[in-house]
Amino acid sequence: MNSAKQPRGSTGAGRRRPARPGGPLLWFLGRRLVAAALLCVGITLVAFVLTQLVPGDPAAANLGQRAIGDPEVVAAFRAKYGLDQPVPVQYLTYIGNVLQGNFGLSQQSHRPVAQDLAEYVPATIELALFAIVLSLLVGVALGVVAAVNRDRWPDQVLRVVSLGGVSMPTFWVALVAFYLLFFKFGLLPGGGRLDPGMSPPPYATGFYTLDAALAGQWDVLSSAAGHLVLPSLVLAVYTVGMLMRFTRASVLEILGNDYVRAARAKGLPERVVILRHVLRPAMVAIITVAGVAFGSLLSGAVLVENIFSWPGLGQYAYRSAVNLDLPGIMGVSIVVAAVYILINLLVDLLYGVIDPRIRLT
Template sequence: MLTFVLRRCALLVVVLFGVSLLTFAVAHLAPGDPARLIAGPQASAEAVAHVRRDLGLDAPLWRQYALYAGRLARLDLGQSNVSGKPVLREIAARAPASLELMGSGLILALALGTPLGVWAALKRGGLADRGVGALAVAGAAMPAFWLGLMLILLFYRELAWFPASGRFTGAPPPAVTGLMTLDALLAGDPRAFETACAHLALPTLSIALLDLGLVARLVRNQMLGVLDAEYIRTARATGLPEGRVIVDHALRNALSPMITVVAASLATMLYGSVSVETVFGWPGAGQYVVESIFSMDFPVIMGFAVVTSAVYVVVNLLADLLYAAVDPRVRARGV
């Protein structure tokens, strides 16, 4: 197990090194001059040169990268060119909103996708099975921003069931965790909880629908492998009700690979939330980086890319370790 952990940690370092190289290269290949942006359009050439020198942009590329990598090693993502505040602090301040959205979307996708996958497996080759397959393809192909706009048109404009944007209306509950729904519960304010849930509903549904088909398809494939196992036939032969056979025996054993599914879904939502937050005006890290792209705030863009890539890699590392803990065959292979 120790060898497995060390190998995964070494891969983590290699991946993060590659991410730092890629973000550094993209920032320097992108059009625009951050020194000119900070100095202002009316600044003289001398003022722009002074800003460029202060930022270290006049140094050779290898030295700029060495300084950049050194700051990353100290968890220093630099300062925003627009606000002048540390990028890590700016992202961390908006992270609870993104985490609340992604967590709600993941729970909804699993809650709906798991029974759909079981149903498709039990109706293998039938209409339900083909419908789940079509749902998986549609979820993979559907743009997140388009889906969000359609939900707004239906549930806000036509039905007026939910608000179209924002995270809360009125005075929010006292911030304890940063998660609006949980803070409302901690404050004992049911009206605030209802308001927070209403604002969360459409963005959560948009996030969940993107991964719903994928979760259902993967559960279906795992169930198909389990339903043909010898112990399932034995359980049925003993006269157990079909519901107990499916839930207690088939589904329980089919869900162990879902650890990887959850990790993959979190990664998908991490990037998909950028579009969803922008469409719904959700004040999370995704909307923040979109605003930074329009203002050419390169430290924020690079910092967001590093943070999301690190989260993606760490989540998959934890999923691998957890999967190895529950399945000795993975530890034995050491892959």
């Protein structure tokens, strides 16, 4: 008979694979963490090679014209920072120190790079978080409005707005916003994280808004939030335009599906149809773009932070590049790479939360 049992040891087409211990989520996290570690090592290698190829002498950039003429001073500087060793030895020494949490000694601040990063990174992350939340709220909402009103005047206007947002250079927007909103009309605070003469809140997270709220310093909280608005608006201009375009395209694609037409045929309100049946599946593409945009905000805030005197990672990276501070440049590269990898991991995990059809296999 055709219903005879399959011989032992044979593998049928419909036979399930044995379940992995710990479940697919742990396997997925394990694979991604291993890949993240390898990516970090590769990024350090690329960054180290590129910094070695940059024309210029770190000793000349840091010692000045008088000291560079003294061979003993130059030799002492190179020995202090390990620049007298061969390049492969320098890289292996650096990797060994990084594995122990030692990013080296900054040549510009003469402090450990890890201490500098702990001071500057929270300021940039606070600014980027504020900008990405603002971008999501505005960009997604306007993108849905444009898609629902396809080819009508709201859609036409919003498409022009989104095109302008992605086309205008960020540094130009920053200069115009600083001149109009601060210098000309005085509507928003200008540079820095707090008003002049105001002391930072007790350190807890490095985020002035959160630290001030935890300490109950509401005047400091108000000042910190006010100083966040202008640079966050500038950073959000490009991201809002990009999110509007992606949201509009994703929503238009989903609006043509049968289950959306069925929901409307049942008499569900348009608001319920958009929020439950359209926006949720569209969020997969939107979150992907938002994750990439958040990483870009961290790495692209150099000009904005310099214009608004924001003491963050951008200013530290700029000074490190100008002074050929190799440990500082490497530290910034590792931090930005780690943030990118972490954001991509969180985005992948959110896929399964938003869309239950996606499985981590």
